[in-house]
Amino acid sequence: MLKEIQGGVCAAKGFTANGVHCGIRKNKTKRDLALIYSEAEASAAAVYTQNLVKGAPLTVTKNNIADGKARAVICNSGNANTCNANGIEIAEQTCALLADALNINAKDVVVASTGVIGQPLDITPIAKGIPALVAGLGAHSDLACEGIMTTDTQPKEIAFEFTVGGKTCRIGGIAKGSGMIHPNMATMLVFVTTDCAVSSQMLAKALSADVKDSFNMISIDGDTSTNDMVSVLANGLAGNTKIDSEGADFDAFCAALNAVTTYLCRKIAADGEGATKLLECKVTGAKDEATAKTVAKSVICSSLVKAAMFGADANWGRILCAIGYAGADVDVQKVDVAFRSVKGEIPVCKSGAGIEFSEEIAKEILLEKEIEILVSLGDGEGKATAWGCDLTYDYVKINGDYRT
Amino acid sequence: MLKEIQGGVCAAKGFTANGVHCGIRKNKTKRDLALIYSEAEASAAAVYTQNLVKGAPLTVTKNNIADGKARAVICNSGNANTCNANGIEIAEQTCALLADALNINAKDVVVASTGVIGQPLDITPIAKGIPALVAGLGAHSDLACEGIMTTDTQPKEIAFEFTVGGKTCRIGGIAKGSGMIHPNMATMLVFVTTDCAVSSQMLAKALSADVKDSFNMISIDGDTSTNDMVSVLANGLAGNTKIDSEGADFDAFCAALNAVTTYLCRKIAADGEGATKLLECKVTGAKDEATAKTVAKSVICSSLVKAAMFGADANWGRILCAIGYAGADVDVQKVDVAFRSVKGEIPVCKSGAGIEFSEEIAKEILLEKEIEILVSLGDGEGKATAWGCDLTYDYVKINGDYRT
Numbered sequence: 187m188l189k190e191i192q193g194g195v196c197a198a199k200g201f202t203a204n205g206v207h208c209g210i211r212k213n214k215t216k217r218d219l220a221l222i223y224s225e226a227e228a229s230a231a232a233v234y235t236q237n238l239v240k241g242a243p244l245t246v247t248k249n250n251i252a253d254g255k256a257r258a259v260i261c262n263s264g265n266a267n268t269c270n271a272n273g274i275e276i277a278e279q280t281c282a283l284l285a286d287a288l289n290i291n292a293k294d295v296v297v298a299s300t301g302v303i304g305q306p307l308d309i310t311p312i313a314k315g316i317p318a319l320v321a322g323l324g325a326h327s328d329l330a331c332e333g334i335m336t337t338d339t340q341p342k343e344i345a346f347e348f349t350v351g352g353k354t355c356r357i358g359g360i361a362k363g364s365g366m367i368h369p370n371m372a373t374m375l376v377f378v379t380t381d382c383a384v385s386s387q388m389l390a391k392a393l394s395a396d397v398k399d400s401f402n403m404i405s406i407d408g409d410t411s412t413n414d415m416v417s418v419l420a421n422g423l424a425g426n427t428k429i430d431s432e433g434a435d436f437d438a439f440c441a442a443l444n445a446v447t448t449y450l451c452r453k454i455a456a457d458g459e460g461a462t463k464l465l466e467c468k469v470t471g472a473k474d475e476a477t478a479k480t481v482a483k484s485v486i487c488s489s490l491v492k493a494a495m496f497g498a499d500a501n502w503g504r505i506l507c508a509i510g511y512a513g514a515d516v517d518v519q520k521v522d523v524a525f526r527s528v529k530g531e532i533p534v535c536k537s538g539a540g541i542e543f544s545e546e547i548a549k550e551i552l553l554e555k556e557i558e559i560l561v562s563l564g565d566g567e568g569k570a571t572a573w574g575c576d577l578t579y580d581y582v583k584i585n586g587d588y589r590t
Numbered sequence: 591m592l593k594e595i596q597g598g599v600c601a602a603k604g605f606t607a608n609g610v611h612c613g614i615r616k617n618k619t620k621r622d623l624a625l626i627y628s629e630a631e632a633s634a635a636a637v638y639t640q641n642l643v644k645g646a647p648l649t650v651t652k653n654n655i656a657d658g659k660a661r662a663v664i665c666n667s668g669n670a671n672t673c674n675a676n677g678i679e680i681a682e683q684t685c686a687l688l689a690d691a692l693n694i695n696a697k698d699v700v701v702a703s704t705g706v707i708g709q710p711l712d713i714t715p716i717a718k719g720i721p722a723l724v725a726g727l728g729a730h731s732d733l734a735c736e737g738i739m740t741t742d743t744q745p746k747e748i749a750f751e752f753t754v755g756g757k758t759c760r761i762g763g764i765a766k767g768s769g770m771i772h773p774n775m776a777t778m779l780v781f782v783t784t785d786c787a788v789s790s791q792m793l794a795k796a797l798s799a800d801v802k803d804s805f806n807m808i809s810i811d812g813d814t815s816t817n818d819m820v821s822v823l824a825n826g827l828a829g830n831t832k833i834d835s836e837g838a839d840f841d842a843f844c845a846a847l848n849a850v851t852t853y854l855c856r857k858i859a860a861d862g863e864g865a866t867k868l869l870e871c872k873v874t875g876a877k878d879e880a881t882a883k884t885v886a887k888s889v890i891c892s893s894l895v896k897a898a899m900f901g902a903d904a905n906w907g908r909i910l911c912a913i914g915y916a917g918a919d920v921d922v923q924k925v926d927v928a929f930r931s932v933k934g935e936i937p938v939c940k941s942g943a944g945i946e947f948s949e950e951i952a953k954e955i956l957l958e959k960e961i962e963i964l965v966s967l968g969d970g971e972g973k974a975t976a977w978g979c980d981l982t983y984d985y986v987k988i989n990g991d992y993r994t
């Protein structure tokens with residue numbers, strides 16, 4: 187049903203994008219301002235960080251899309267507009283300048299910002315950069331993706347084709363996120379575009395449900411950013427009958443959205459600051475889904491598990507330990523643990539106690555780039571997956587002198 | 591009132607100790623079995639990890655001191671007796687063997703264990719080691735302290751003299767703990783001895799109250815161990831009238847206990863795995879104490895704050911971020927932040943927004959070994975202190991190949 191296609195956020199009809207270097211960053215080779223534009227009015231929905239310290243752009247965006255409509259997304263990197271006395275003013279100025287250049291309403295702009303917190307954001311480079319940003323709009327999802335990156339080492343971009351009511355629709359997304367990642371409700375910066383016709387109410391419903399299983403299940407370092415945001419714009423140019431209630435069409439849309447978000451989740455986790463490996467903790471047999479999520483998240487967040495995975499050390503006792511302090515209702519006497527990668531699968535713990543296993547085979551499995559930690563709780567049908575990465579020297583290096 | 595003295599757990603009258611290498615560890619220069627012995631019956635109290643995965647020795651100890659009495663503490667390092675099918679049996683055998691050698695009741699033994707989780711603990715080296723362990727009992731707090739260390743780089747030992755009802759009493763403690771430290775209710779391994787006469791009920795009361803402000807306020811890495819335990823033995827040989835209710839005597843005892851525990855907390859945090867610095871987060875102006883604790887703990891647990899402190903980077907935005915996701919009721923517009931060390935104090939954030947400050951002076955302050963992060967919430971009288979350490983390359987190194 188779903189087919190992966192090229193084009194990122196420009197795969198869907200009527201969406202163009204661009205990214206430029208406007209001067210927020212000193213490094214002139216690094217784009218620091220990104221734009222996504224829809225030629226038609228789009229339904230808009232977003233979810234935001236639950237950190238009490240919120241970036242000013244989130245407040246402005248929430249206000250702007252209260253009517254469920256948007257036309258454009260603008261985002262700068264290099265300096266987060268957070269904990270600044272004039273933050274709201276700068277975010278609103280950004281929207282106004284962009285709206286002028288695009289000849290749209292300033293209230294139809296989604297604005298976002300990422301980078302160091304607490305340094306005032308100067309409007310000058312943004313104002314100077316907007317004309318070139320707008321003039322260069324095209325099928326440049328890759329440039330927009332580059333413009334939102336901070337410590338990311340890889341762009342995170344994906345698109346799929348799917349069918350709703352006999353009409354071919356497209357959905358694509360870009361994301362940034364590498365550190366300060368432990369989303370709660372919303373997460374990082376993720377911008378999704380689709381030409382599927384969906385009411386803003388159903389779009390919001392689809393997104394809220396989706397993030398619970400996708401972005402809220404990633405953790406890089408346990409720190410929930412002040413600037414997390416996931417937004418979706420749906421401009422309806424695919425020509426399907428507008429989705430305004432639950433049913434087969436809504437399910438098809440949700441499946442496509444989930445394909446985009448799950449892909450981006452895995453990319454974000456694998457590109458965690460300093461990471462050498464993607465960790466996927468798959469919990470099954472929980473008494474319910476909430477329990478499975480709590481356990482999966484606890485394992486993926488454990489510094490000791492993460493460091494062991496970096497060392498390809500099958501130290502499963504640390505996994506039991508993380509399950510034990512998760513705060514979930516688990517019978518530790520029933521827990522089984524195994525490791526899996528492309529090299530194979532190896533059980534290491536049965537019924538809460540160690541079993542004999544080959545350290546050599548375990549090592550070979552754990553030396554791979556993508557590791558699954560399989561936890562079976564033996565207590566029901568609940569299951570969940572959480573994504574994370576290993577803890578490495580480079581995480582410390584990156585964060586020991588981020589500002590210098 | 592309180593006077594620091596020598597002697598650790600042997601400072602109090604009637605307590606002797608020892609530590610030997612019995613063979614659990616391959617490295618013969620590292621002691622791996624420790625003993626503390628009271629010549630008189632002692633009131634005993636302990637608090638334990640809240641991890642659902644609990645080391646078998648904790649279960650046995652809880653059962654043994656249910657009557658509020660104990661005579662001896664035995665602890666091995668190198669291999670935690672946790673997640674082993676025969677764990678209870680091994681822990682009970684250990685108590686029985688020791689009781690035989692000391693001619694005491696096996697139910698009067700506090701037993702503990704630390705090291706790798708999930709590898710069966712062989713009773714053979716323990717059985718072989720006990721005769722020498724008992725034969726060598728003396729004023730050897732230092733040897734016992736060495737016998738409980740794992741990745742600790744420094745022994746953690748302290749003693750004080752204090753007065754209760756005109757009688758001079760002594761209290762001393764040893765501790766181990768460097769990784770998997772994020773206590774909840776109880777923590778790490780801490781053994782305290784005193785010759786003050788205290789009923790077991792009042793001893794339990796004093797200890798439970800104390801850990802809330804001491805060990806529960808440390809975090810090295812957010813991982814709550816399966817083997818955490820703090821125990822206190824009080825043998826009454828100081829000759830004071832037994833403390834069996836609240837009042838001036840109880841307060842004097844609690845103050846002495848707190849002097850021991852606070853000292854050990856700071857030592858444990860400063861010796862966190864790979865740590866180069868002690869971090870103390872002091873929160874004031876909270877609406878209540880619980881809020882202050884939640885905020886202080888969140889700051890001290892943030893990987894990003896910890897990495898910034900390693901880099902001596904005054905990146906206060908990460909502190910605001912950690913306050914914002916703490917889950918506490920805080921008005922972020924009222925938050926002030928400053929850094930302090932022996933080199934001076936520098937305010938970096940006022941009313942939730944950045945202020946101008948000298949990066950050079952901040953750097954000089956943050957290059958010290960003991961850093962205070964001062965957070966003022968401007969919202970009431972609640973205050974709390976939490977202890978932690980920086981996140982360094984060596985933390986990753988130590989935990990990337992702990993078992994090899």
